[in-house]
Amino acid sequence: MRILIAPQALKGSLSAAETGAAIAQGVLSVFPAANLTIIPIADGGEGTVQALVDATHGQLHRQTVTGPLGEPVEAFYGLTGDGQTAVIEMAASSGLPLVAAEQRNPLLTTTYGVGELITAALDQGCRHFILGIGGSATNDGGAGMAQALGVEFLDADSASLPFGGAALARLARIDTSKLDPRIKECAFDVACDVTNPLCGPTGASAIYGPQKGATPAMVEELDAALAHYAHIIQHELKQSVADIPGSGAAGGLGAGMLAFLGANLRAGAQIILEALRVEEYMKNSDLVITAEGQLDEQTAYGKSVGAIAGLARAYKLPVLAVAGGLGKNYRGIYDLGIDGLIVLPTGPMSLVYAMEHAASLTSQAAERALRLFNMGRQFKGEA
Secondary structure (H helix, E strand, O other), X not given: OEEEEEEXXXXXXXXXXXXXXXXXXXXXXXXXXXXXXXXXXXXXXXXXXXXXXXXXXXXXXXXXXXXXXOOEEEEEEEXXXXXXXXXXXXXXXHEHHHOOHHHOOOOOOXXXXXXXXXXXXXXXXXXXXXXXXOOEOXXXXXXXXXXXXXXXXXXXXXXXXXXXXXXXXXXXXXXXXXXXXXXXXXXXXXXXXXXXXXXXXXXXXXXXXXXXXXXXXXXHHXXXXXXXXXXXXXXXXXXXXXXXXXXXXXXHHHHHHHHHHOOEEXXXXXXXXXXXXXXXXXXXXXEEEEEEEEEOHHHHOOOHXXXXXXXXXXXXXXXXXXXXXEOOOHHHHHHHOOOEEEEOOOOOOOHHHHHHOHHHHHHHHHHHHHHHHHHHHHHOOOO
């Protein structure tokens, strides 16, 4: 029997690779001769770098970069096993957890560190990038990222603008003459699972600004600044970014990546599954096992479990999902192509206990599920 194990991380407990290993242990206790392929997956959010590094036997690189408030922070990026693709989570350098609650101020925060991570990967020879842009502390439209790559943002007196979203209100001219020339040699796939435009009532500032520390007055100021920024981009670069779905992601970083990197904004799960060539392995499988911390009504929206199930359905493969827990309207996952699911707890237990014993619980859950699967095969006369 050929089984593809393609799990996400169980956040706070196991990485995607560790989850896959635990599932494999449970599978082999039932089918010791099974041919297993383990591919750790992610959806473009937290854990994406680690998942792709693990799946491709790549390398994790540590890098000191400029943090959201201009201070040095220790960040990281990944290189896939072939050394050709860099994987970057913008939250590693410009994420909300890097700023203490009392210091959060999207008028000032910057994505400069994202550009520094891109530069570091360019220096390693990478020309293909996968970028996850969730969890930002910023609202600067990606201007900081572009500044780190050589773009100059100038006011009416030809002075360079400081960091932060508020400064964009004074933007008069954009000089791209010093943009790192290697950018033109690159392809940037941006994992973007939101469709918010840059500005307006559903834009970056209004929807995500408050969680980054923006007051109602700050939201209004930031939204006007981003609208002006989009106008200058249109005038100077002849690019319209304001209304493109996803341009408002990560405080407008989506717009900046469109304007300065020529990026493609795509569903994160699809980018990851393509990068890991999951479909190729699926073609030669008899069963697919996936996993996620919680399965609920959000599983269909940009989650890797839903993408795995949809792909498996095309090949008429049974899909088993292992989950830490089940949330609201979880039964909808059956419509995605998931045929069966099993949860980790074996009885009443605290969340702390479940997380501490996640590996053994995952193995046990996989074993229980595979015993039921084997019983079904016996009923069909396949065993």
